Amino acid sequence: MISAIASKAYQILRSRRVSRAPPSFPEKIQESLDATTWHAHQPLEIYLLWGGSKESPSRRADEADREALERLSCLTREINGLLEPADGSLETRILFCDWHHRVANGKDADAIRAYGEDVRHLAVSSGLFFVYLSDFYTPGVSCKVSLASALNSIGDPAIRAKTDALFLQEGFRKIAEEAAIKHSDLVKRGASAELAARIYVQMELDFLSQFV
Helix, strand or coil: CCCCHHHHHHHHHHHCCCCCCCCCHHHHHHHCCHHCCCCEECCCCEEEEECCCCCCCCCCHHHHHHHHHHHHHHHHHHHHHCCCCHHCEEEEEEEEEHHHHHHEEEEECHHHHHHHHHHHHHHHCCCCCCEEHHHCCCCCCCCCCHHHHHHHCCCCHHHEEEEHHHHHHHHHHHHHHHHHHHHCCHHCCCCCHHHHHHHHHHHHHHHHHCCC
């Protein structure tokens, strides 16, 4: 049975302050949050994916980033305020998705790193933890190869099959391709929106399969 603390923590995390839509698998999330599974010396870690580039003239972090990170810090403190010392604690970690933006979106590596360091400074200043995706995951593909070559190099056959299955869903494919058209510099330079979208999704499935 899910504890009252886990239920309250879940309600905080699913609020519009964090999520634009209710998360999938709420029961599993609440089970993970259940205070009975926490230990004082082993905090429960929640990883939040953060976009690896900034679409503004400066391409650097700004007040919007600071406010978003401070809001996440407040939510972390709010959840920890529900706990007794013996229950352990929650740690929020910002996972900066630099690989996505280098390979699928074709963003400049120096600009990605500069923005990442801005976000890292703001996150740590807010009491959050920060990690680059590239610190522990490599997609096994050069950023300079063609999109078609990259698509055939990321993940194993099972990951590629999952990507194919997702793109058979017209609604999913449309959303993914629209995102690629909006965000990928490669698409803006004439690359296929479908290929860019597939690489982004395939990379996410690949690193999540290793991460969880």
